[in-house]
Amino acid sequence: MNKYFIILAVAGIAIGAGVVWRMFLLPEEAKPFVSGVERKITVTTGVNQWRFFPEVLEVNQGDKIIMTLVNEDSYDHGIGIDAFGISQRMPANSTITVEFVVTKAGDFPFYCSVPCGEGYTEGEKRTHFDMIGNMHVRSIISETQ
Ligand SMILES: [Cu+2]
Incomplete structure (x- = not known):
């Protein structure tokens, strides 16, 4: 049998198993959820504080x-939120915005990533x-809002 056919067949089975897993077997609370709600949050650095304000963020899943990221310092900072793929430089004395779900x-x-x-x-x-800091994302299933 053609080795490329075997490679394709194995890849197809692996992808198919992944699709079945996500659609039918993954627990409900582990599925990515999008609510359509927009929430505005402002995080600032203060001046020579080496601290984020606020340090605890509470949001709802989805x-x-x-x-809005406000860097009041005369040098750069950054914000990293690995769980949601955020790595954003915060240039000195400037305000920028990042969006994610x-x-x-x-x-x-x-x-701080810088x-x-x-x-x-x-x-x-x-x-x-x-x-x-810590971002607490309230579950749509296991916590009341
Ligand atoms: Cu830093």
């Missing part, structure tokens, strides 16, 4: 997040690595 529920960390130094703010030493 919402389209329109996130939170298709899955859970707690997802976000962090090395931005360190310093003292209100007597406390803070660094780039302190710029972390």
Whole structure:
């Protein structure tokens, strides 16, 4: 038998199994969900704070997040939200917007993705690595809103 036919047949079976898994076997709460609701959120850096404001974000699964990012510092920051494929530079003294849909529920960390130094703010030493936060995505199934 032609080896290319065998390769194609194996690939076809693998893809078919994946489709069956996602359509029929995947638990309901693990399926990506889109609600069609838009939610506007603003995240700022402050000035020489090495902190995101706010550090905890609460959203509902399926919402389209329109996130306004305000960098008030005179140097660049960035925001990374790995769970939703966000890696966005926040240029100095500027406001930008990113949009994404939170298709899955859970707690997802976000962090500064651009090395931005360190310093003292209100007597406390803070660094780039302190710029972390948590995005809590409420499940459409297991939590009430
Ligand atoms: Cu940083």
